[in-house]
Amino acid sequence: MDTNQLLTKRNVLIMSAIDTGLLIVLAILWPLTFDCRNTAASSQATCMASQPLGGFGVALFLIVAFVFTLLTMVVWLISMVKTGRVRAWLWFALCLIIPPIGSLLYGLFGPEEPKNEQPAYVEGTPRHPVTSS
Numbered sequence: 001m002d003t004n005q006l007l008t009k010r011n012v013l014i015m016s017a018i019d020t021g022l023l024i025v026l027a028i029l030w031p032l033t034f035d036c037r038n039t040a041a042s043s044q045a046t047c048m049a050s051q052p053l054g055g056f057g058v059a060l061f062l063i064v065a066f067v068f069t070l071l072t073m074v075v076w077l078i079s080m081v082k083t084g085r086v087r088a089w090l091w092f093a094l095c096l097i098i099p100p101i102g103s104l105l106y107g108l109f110g111p112e113e114p115k116n117e118q119p120a121y122v123e124g125t126p127r128h129p130v131t132s133s
Contacts, residue, residue, distance in 0.1 A: 007082050013107025015075045019100050022068040029064065033057030072100055079103040086111055 032052060076099040083092040083106060091110045094102040 007078055007085070009082065009107055009110060009112050012075060012079050012082060012103055015071060015078070016100065016104035016107050019068065019071045019075055020104055022064055022071065023100060025064055026061065026068060029057060029061045033061050075099070075103045079106050082106075083110065086113060 033054075034057075076095065079095040079099075079102070080092065083089075083095055088106075088111050091102075091106045095106055096102070
């Protein structure tokens with residue numbers, strides 16, 4: 001597989017959407033799985049597996065968190081490389097600062113190709129006879 005096929009804005013969008021979905025699943029699983037409370041003896045919260053999911057919920061939470069982390073890193077790296085290649089520095093900074101959401105926004109609204117910039121006159125190239133003096 002060619003790396004240019006992997007580094008498409010569409011792939012960044014798809015993987016970022018999956019990544020955002022996993023983040024939502026983690027936010028839903030957390031209160032169903034863990035019961036965190038402050039104890040009177042300590043100011044730190046202690047978290048324990050709770051009902052309704054119990055031990056199964058802990059295992060499921062850890063698996064989803066692992067997949068989320070791996071996918072976040074992959075999407076982050078692809079979006080950083082893609083935005084660097086097209087020289088979209090604002091998108092690069094957005095993806096650098098907030099990886100899952102920045103990558104999703106880049107996939108939705110970011111540029112695919114660099115802007116056509118007309119270079120100034122380069123020595124050795126022919127000049128137009130009408131516009132040159």
